[in-house]
Amino acid sequence: MSVDKPGNRPGEVAIEALRRIDPRHPRSYLAGDRLYNKQQRDKFQLPICAMGYQPVYDYALDQLGVKDHFAGAELIEGNWYCPSMPQPLKDATKDLAAGRIDKQTWIDRIRERTTYLFMAKERTDAEGHRRLMCPAEARRTQCTLKPYTLGRGIHLPLIDPDLGPVDAFKCCDQRTITLPPEAGANLWQPLQYGTAEWQRVYFRLRNAIEGMNGFAKDPLRERIEPGGTRRIRGIAAQTILVAFQLAHANRRKLTSWADAIALHGDRPKRRPTRRRKTKPIGAWTPKGYVTTA
Structure with a gap:
């Protein structure tokens, strides 16, 4: 345990307590309230990842939607997505919070997001770098910028990016991208936000x-x-x-x-206490x- 004034150095205090946990205990998911994903990444997010923990977050209203970019990929509520994902899917949680959609519509849009999610190509290396592949490379979509991904069947969505006068994003030019540990570290989490697994x-x-x-x-x-x-x-x-x-x-x-x-x-x-039906x-x-x- 570690003690300090309320709201003073919460990230550092949490790290002080976590470092005193017996290293023989397994380290997996680590959850906290919305105070912790607002900390400086060098004082909380990066240290917990270095210790082997994987953060699981909820987000405040000002943290919903697209909040970061890397090589063209967009960070939306802790996960990296294709930049050509439809706008209603990007704003799904924002629309739910604003009352523009109902709960079932939100659930359906979160499921649709999975199609556009960047997938892990390899395990995270010792320095915290993650190698990801775009959804077309992961055989979840078809993309006109990558002709070899076309013709896989009408059951896969077709992405036709409207890039305009600028060149394609790096994530569209390459088969994979490598994210450094500090990319989107404040909000990143390994589980896809809003899914049944994340909720569980x-x-x-x-x-x-x-x-x-x-x-x-x-x-x-x-x-x-x-x-x-x-x-x-x-x-x-x-x-x-x-x-x-x-x-x-x-x-x-x-x-x-x-x-x-x-x-x-x-x-x-x-x-034993009888569990209530919930x-x-x-x-x-x-x-x-x-x-x-």
């Missing part, structure tokens, strides 16, 4: 985070939120006392879990938490 991973991680926060804030238990439980001045003293409170919360959670399972053939000490996690969409407020 993001909401599961965010629910786990907020669930643990609420568990440790229990007014009849550790009560980490009110400062009255730590009546002493100084960041060092506050850090030590919060550490004790969180350790006690962790121990209480582990004890509760152990009491709900059968060990060594014995019956559980208490009956919607599948993939059924939830940004409508409801992407607002105009």
Whole structure:
């Protein structure tokens, strides 16, 4: 853990805590709220990728739509797409947030985006460079700028870029492009935003985070939120006392879990909590938490 003033150096504080995690634990997806994808890439996004984590983000209203370019490819809500993707697909989430389309239309447009997504050609190298191929090279579309991709069937969309007087983009001239780690690092994420897989991973991680926060804030238990439980001045003293409170919360959670399972053939000490019938996690969409407020 690491402690600082609220909203002060959140990226650096997160990195300090992550560096203290036992390296034997596997490192995969890492989720945070919208505060973290607004940090400077050198202080949060690039360090977590170097440690082996893959970010999973949600985005604020000013982060929706096309937000970056590299070699002609466009970064839209964390993923790289063909620059000739239809405009309604580029603005899908913006239109949902503005109330111009309904939830089902948004879901359909997110699925259509997959056709225009740049695909990984190789694994990310040790320095963080990613080699991607355009959707025509990935056999998802047909492009008039690459004649060898034509004639693959009418089931594949035909892309006919209107480049005007300028030359073709680099991503259209070449079979692949190599993205440096800093390209779009603030907003990039490996999962395609809005898909069922993204929803499953993001909401599961965010629910786990907020669930643990609420568990440790229990007014009849550790009560980490009110400062009255730590009546002493100084960041060092506050850090030590919060550490004790969180350790006690962790121990209480582990004890509760152990009491709900059968060990060594014995019956559980208490009956497991009956789960409520709820919607599948993939059924939830940004409508409801992407607002105009």
